[in-house]
Amino acid sequence: MHSELFHFGPFTIRAFGLCLAAGFITALWAATRLAARTPHRNTDALSSLALWMLAAGVAGARIAYVAEHWRVEFSEPWARGDILAVLRLDQGGLMFYGGLAGAAVALAVFARVTRDSFFGLADLIVAVLPLGHAFGRLGCFLHGCCYGKVTAAAIGVAFPRHSPAWYDHVGCGLIHETAARSLPVIPTQLIEAAGNALLFALLASRYRRWSDRPGLVVGVYALGYACLRFGVEALRGDPRMPVGPFTISQAISVALAAFGLALVLRARRRPI
Numbered sequence: 001m002h003s004e005l006f007h008f009g010p011f012t013i014r015a016f017g018l019c020l021a022a023g024f025i026t027a028l029w030a031a032t033r034l035a036a037r038t039p040h041r042n043t044d045a046l047s048s049l050a051l052w053m054l055a056a057g058v059a060g061a062r063i064a065y066v067a068e069h070w071r072v073e074f075s076e077p078w079a080r081g082d083i084l085a086v087l088r089l090d091q092g093g094l095m096f097y098g099g100l101a102g103a104a105v106a107l108a109v110f111a112r113v114t115r116d117s118f119f120g121l122a123d124l125i126v127a128v129l130p131l132g133h134a135f136g137r138l139g140c141f142l143h144g145c146c147y148g149k150v151t152a153a154a155i156g157v158a159f160p161r162h163s164p165a166w167y168d169h170v171g172c173g174l175i176h177e178t179a180a181r182s183l184p185v186i187p188t189q190l191i192e193a194a195g196n197a198l199l200f201a202l203l204a205s206r207y208r209r210w211s212d213r214p215g216l217v218v219g220v221y222a223l224g225y226a227c228l229r230f231g232v233e234a235l236r237g238d239p240r241m242p243v244g245p246f247t248i249s250q251a252i253s254v255a256l257a258a259f260g261l262a263l264v265l266r267a268r269r270r271p272i
Contacts, residue, residue: 003143019139024054027132031124034207049110053103060102061094068095068241068248097252119214126221127207130200134193141189148186149237156184186235195228216267222260226253
């Protein structure tokens with residue numbers, strides 16, 4: 001865990017923010033490369049679209065995270081007047097599904113304003129989205145958030161004192177407050193990063209071949225990521241909001257998988 005990477009006077013460069021920036025730049029580069037090789041796809045508008053989606057995605061991700069973790073993390077700071085705590089993105093705290101919803105709204109508005117095809121744009125963006133997401137999960141690992149359950153397996157990772165896992169284990173009485181590190185936990189951040197990297201490899205390699213079936217890339221992504229996230233959620237050890245027998249992200253994953261399956265069937269039935 002290396003949450004704080006560099007210090008320049010009063011400024012601190014944090015791993016989480018740096019990984020988000022690296023993921024955004026890398027995904028935009030990959031989208032530009034794919035668009036340049038695709039007929040009738042204009043690369044000039046990609047930068048504007050990316051900025052629209054970035055702003056809406058970060059806002060949606062933060063709102064969803066604060067809503068999910070309000071009681072555990074934010075109710076107390078808010079009660080004592082620390083209103084800015086809800087805006088501290090440098091401390092981590094983004095819910096991917098909230099960001100996905102925000103970015104989808106921005107994409108729909110952009111497509112309407114520019115009179116472009118929603119699914120034509122969405123297929124391109126979604127093809128590279130897992131690449132940026134993989135970088136984001138590496139940032140989670142370096143920050144120490146989104147950690148897994150306690151494990152005795154060889155893959156277990158112990159996070160240092162004052163990390164989110166350490167605070168959780170101290171609060172639950174699993175370790176003493178003098179402990180130098182948390183108990184070993186499953187590195188769910190790295191598992192999800194690897195899964196996203198594989199999903200990117202699949203979608204990017206098939207994007208041009210599937211470009212004549214709008215919505216197919218989005219459908220395959222929705223199915224693939226929903227399955228990945230549902231499984232990873234079962235390994236998570238950080239506080240999760242329950243929805244019946246599932247966590248909130250598992251419940252959303254079930255809905256996303258159904259949406260993805262419907263898109264795949266729709267695209268496969270569409271005449272070429």
